[in-house]
Structure formats: structure tokens, C-alpha cells
Amino acid sequence: MAEQGFMDKAKNYVTDKISNVAKPEAEVTDVDFKKMGLSHAEYLSKVSVTNPYSQSIPICDIKYTLKSVNREIASGTIPDPGSLKASDITVLEVLLKVPHSILVTLAKDLGADWDFDYELDIGLTIDLPVIGNFTIPLNKKGEFKLPTLF
Numbered sequence: 001m002a003e004q005g006f007m008d009k010a011k012n013y014v015t016d017k018i019s020n021v022a023k024p025e026a027e028v029t030d031v032d033f034k035k036m037g038l039s040h041a042e043y044l045s046k047v048s049v050t051n052p053y054s055q056s057i058p059i060c061d062i063k064y065t066l067k068s069v070n071r072e073i074a075s076g077t078i079p080d081p082g083s084l085k086a087s088d089i090t091v092l093e094v095l096l097k098v099p100h101s102i103l104v105t106l107a108k109d110l111g112a113d114w115d116f117d118y119e120l121d122i123g124l125t126i127d128l129p130v131i132g133n134f135t136i137p138l139n140k141k142g143e144f145k146l147p148t149l150f
Contacts, residue, residue, distance in 0.1 A: 022052040024084060026124055028140035034095070041103055043074075045094040045120060047138065051084040053129075058083050059092075060125040060133055066096050067119045073102045084126065094122060107146055115143050 026049040034042040045064070051057055059081050066074040074096045084090045106116050122138040 023128065023134065024052065024057065024126060024136065025050045026136045026138055028120060028122065028138050029091075031096075031118070031120060031140060031142060031144075033144065037097070040097040040099050043096040043098065043144070045096060045122070045140075047092040047094060047122060047124065049084050049090045049092060049124065049136075051086060051088060051090065054087050055129075056083040056086045058127045060127055062092065062094055063123040063125070064094055064096065065121045066098065067121075068106060068116050073106070073118075074098045092124075096120075103146060115145055117141070117143050 026047055028045055029048045030044075030046040032044055034044040036042075043066070047062075062078040062081055064074075064076060064078075065072055076097075078094065081092060118141065120138075120140045120142075124136040124138065125133055126136070128134045
């Protein structure tokens with residue numbers, strides 16, 4: 001029994017120390033229409049990540065989901081997008097591809113104003129030393145104008 005108490009204390013100590021370690025911080029700084037493709041519209045999201053460590057940190061992946069009117073309109077994963085610069089700010093670009101068929105459906109739902117509200121969820125998974133894989137959850141809400149062909 002005394003051994004179990006010691007193990008619990010050791011786990012609590014390690015958990016407390018890890019929770020107080022500085023971790024990278026991130027925010028979605030921009031989401032804008034980029035271009036119209038043959039089968040989809042492209043929106044570009046920029047994510048600014050601050051790395052407090054003196055060494056670069058590998059990014060495992062970036063997962064994203066773009067929603068409008070409580071519907072998922074785009075999602076995906078960007079595997080192995082590089083690393084965070086040491087003791088610096090890294091700006092990551094997340095390209096969101098929305099199929100034309102979904103844009104047409106949104107246009108019918110929206111009517112004349114062509115503005116639609118969106119919610120973007122991003123999970124930025126990085127490989128922190130000692131801690132292992134750590135996901136930074138990000139969320140941004142805003143409004144887009146639907147792209148027009150004219």
C-alpha cells in the first residue's frame with residue numbers, strides 16, 4: 001500500500017511540473033478567399049504560432065473543419081507540415097477547399113446578401129520534448145462573402 005501512495009505522489013508531481021511548462025501558443029489570424037478553382041473555391045487560413053523553446057519543434061499534422069449553418073463544408077488533414085522556428089513566431093497557411101456544389105447550396109440558403117457565417121476548427125498537433133504529441137485547439141468564427149464569377 002505504501003508503494004501505491006508513493007507512485008500516486010510521483011505521478012501528481014510529474015503532472016504538476018508538466019502542466020506548468022511553457023507550451024507553444026497559437027491563434028488563427030486570418031481567413032480569406034483565395035481563388036476559384038475548377039471544382040472548388042479556395043480559402044486561406046493563417047495560423048500564427050509562438051514557440052517559447054530555443055529549439056525548433058516538429059509539427060505532426062494540422063486537422064481542420066470548416067462549418068457554416070451547422071454543416072461541415074470542408075475538412076482535411078495536412079500531414080507533416082514542417083516545424084515551428086526556435087524562439088520565434090511561425091505563420092502556417094491552411095488551405096481550405098470548398099466544393100462548388102456546397103457553395104451553390106449555401107447560395108440558395110443565403111438568398112440575396114451572399115454573406116455566410118463560418119466556424120473554423122483547427123487542431124495543431126506538435127511533438128513536444130518529454131511531453132510527446134500535444135494538440136493546440138483553435139477556433140475562429142467570422143463571415144465570408146461567397147465568391148462570384150463576375
